Amino acid sequence: MSQENIIEVWNAVLNILEKQISESTFTTWILPLEPQYFDDNCFVIHTGQAFAVNLLRGNHYNQIASAVKTVLNKELEIKIIFDEELQKKIEKKSKARAAAAQQQEQTAKPKYDSLTQMQSSNLNLKYKFENFVVGSNNKLAYVAAQTVAQKPGEKYNPLYIYGGPGLGKTHIMQAIGHYIIKNTPELKVLFITAEEFVNDVVNALARGDEKTKNMNKFRKKYREVDVLLIDDIQLIAGKTRTEEEVFNTFNTLHGAGKQIVLTSDRTPKEIPSLSDRLISRFEWGLMADIQPPDIETRMAILSNLARDSNIEVPNNIIEFLATVYENNIRELEGAFNRVTAYASINETPLTVENVKKIINYEEKANVFSFDGIVNEVAAYYNVSPKDIKGSGRSAKIAEARQIAIYLCRELTKQSLPAIGNFFDKKHTTILYSYDKVKNELNTNYSLSHSVETIQKLLNK
Numbered sequence: 001m002s003q004e005n006i007i008e009v010w011n012a013v014l015n016i017l018e019k020q021i022s023e024s025t026f027t028t029w030i031l032p033l034e035p036q037y038f039d040d041n042c043f044v045i046h047t048g049q050a051f052a053v054n055l056l057r058g059n060h061y062n063q064i065a066s067a068v069k070t071v072l073n074k075e076l077e078i079k080i081i082f083d084e085e086l087q088k089k090i091e092k093k094s095k096a097r098a099a100a101a102q103q104q105e106q107t108a109k110p111k112y113d114s115l116t117q118m119q120s121s122n123l124n125l126k127y128k129f130e131n132f133v134v135g136s137n138n139k140l141a142y143v144a145a146q147t148v149a150q151k152p153g154e155k156y157n158p159l160y161i162y163g164g165p166g167l168g169k170t171h172i173m174q175a176i177g178h179y180i181i182k183n184t185p186e187l188k189v190l191f192i193t194a195e196e197f198v199n200d201v202v203n204a205l206a207r208g209d210e211k212t213k214n215m216n217k218f219r220k221k222y223r224e225v226d227v228l229l230i231d232d233i234q235l236i237a238g239k240t241r242t243e244e245e246v247f248n249t250f251n252t253l254h255g256a257g258k259q260i261v262l263t264s265d266r267t268p269k270e271i272p273s274l275s276d277r278l279i280s281r282f283e284w285g286l287m288a289d290i291q292p293p294d295i296e297t298r299m300a301i302l303s304n305l306a307r308d309s310n311i312e313v314p315n316n317i318i319e320f321l322a323t324v325y326e327n328n329i330r331e332l333e334g335a336f337n338r339v340t341a342y343a344s345i346n347e348t349p350l351t352v353e354n355v356k357k358i359i360n361y362e363e364k365a366n367v368f369s370f371d372g373i374v375n376e377v378a379a380y381y382n383v384s385p386k387d388i389k390g391s392g393r394s395a396k397i398a399e400a401r402q403i404a405i406y407l408c409r410e411l412t413k414q415s416l417p418a419i420g421n422f423f424d425k426k427h428t429t430i431l432y433s434y435d436k437v438k439n440e441l442n443t444n445y446s447l448s449h450s451v452e453t454i455q456k457l458l459n460k
Helices: 003-018 023-030 050-059 061-072 084-107 115-121 139-150 169-183 194-205 208-223 240-255 276-282 295-308 315-324 329-346 352-358 370-381 385-389 395-412 416-423 427-440 445-459
Strands: 034-038 042-047 077-082 159-163 189-193 227-231 259-264 286-290
Touching: 003 023, 003 034, 003 061, 023 050, 023 295, 042 050, 042 061, 050 061, 050 077, 050 295, 050 315, 061 077, 139 159, 139 169, 139 259, 139 286, 159 169, 169 189, 169 227, 169 259, 189 194, 189 208, 194 208, 194 227, 194 240, 208 240, 227 240, 240 259, 240 276, 295 315, 295 329, 315 329, 315 352, 329 352, 370 385, 370 395, 370 445, 385 395, 395 416, 395 427, 395 445, 416 427, 427 445
Parallel strands: 042 077, 159 259, 159 286, 189 227, 227 259
Antiparallel strands: 034 042
16 A cells, blocks of 8 residues: 555545534644554554543544544544654644744734734734644634634624633733724724723723713723723623613624624623613623633643643643633643643652542542432432423422532532433523522522431432
8 A cells, every 4th residue: 555545545534523523633643643554454543642642542443433434434443643753743734834934923014913902902822723722612602703803793793702700801802902903903802891980980980070071081091992802891880871882882893893892700681680672782702701711721721821831740740631611611721730830940750649639639528410400409309300300380390400509519610501402401590500509508598407417318
């Protein structure tokens, strides 16, 4: 079999896999593979990443084997082998790309990286598209953000990005700002947190005789920009005067074709006390959610951090950290920085045992599942799991359902949308049930006793 033919076969395999595997996994682990040869029994592939051997065998072997079978019309054993020479070649290419990127950065338009430019927009230089790891958990938000960055004000206006804390909402929002400043520097970009916006409103209103002058100055600051990025917009809810200023600012910018991007920890309808007119406007454009990343994406994030920091981190450490920190990228990156800094300062070898001590890791006594929680609640209330997941409205079933939802959130730390999918309920229903139980635990003895008893049964 000639090298030309095997490359042709492998490219056909890649075309199949690209449609089946998340972008981050495909780019990080599949694309760098190099086919070697195949015969009537096996198909041999080399990788320059030692950890890729176990990862691909464990998580994607069947997909690779199926793709090979589709292309060759016969079933072969897939052998994935670590190749040190390939590793050196990949590292050499990576260094060359980094050097080229650095050169390009140095020769880019100077005003993009100037201190004045960054201060006026409030952007953080580290939050760019180039270092945002894309996975199935955030692909919609990523694609929408790129569309907005390339053609601000033309599509998806506003862009509303929502998801739990530490999942990359701020990163992708600021990446939009950086891209626009770099590629369309004549546009004025402003990033602000909702808390800062509230403070600006309060300060402008509190200056006595200067009130009118300061309110005009405040409005000019926010209404004479081309791109307005507001982070954690849920924090304005219930603040009547702030909501009014957001409403008027939104109308002014949107009416002028200016781009608005918002982030929140939940959808507009799920924000308590947010006015209906703001809910309506926030839903005008596109709402894109970001979910917790899968393990391949988390590993890709850590691999990128190690590469960008020029730090060698053993593959088993990357796997361990990616396993421990499942739901929060910020915590994942923080743990990585803490581990590598400690190891460097104290000249401590990076072993799993040492890492456990550094991050104060404790072995989990129990791993809870949605099904396990629902089954235990059903047994306690003498109803069926089907009743709890159904639409029955009796007081007994309703309370059992609300407690099950509350425990699913508390014990698994899964997102509200994920819990909603399991129960086949709207996000608003899940949020209401969770908040109701949480708020009544301190005042409703019967409810508190039931929750405590079920938790003890689950921990047995």
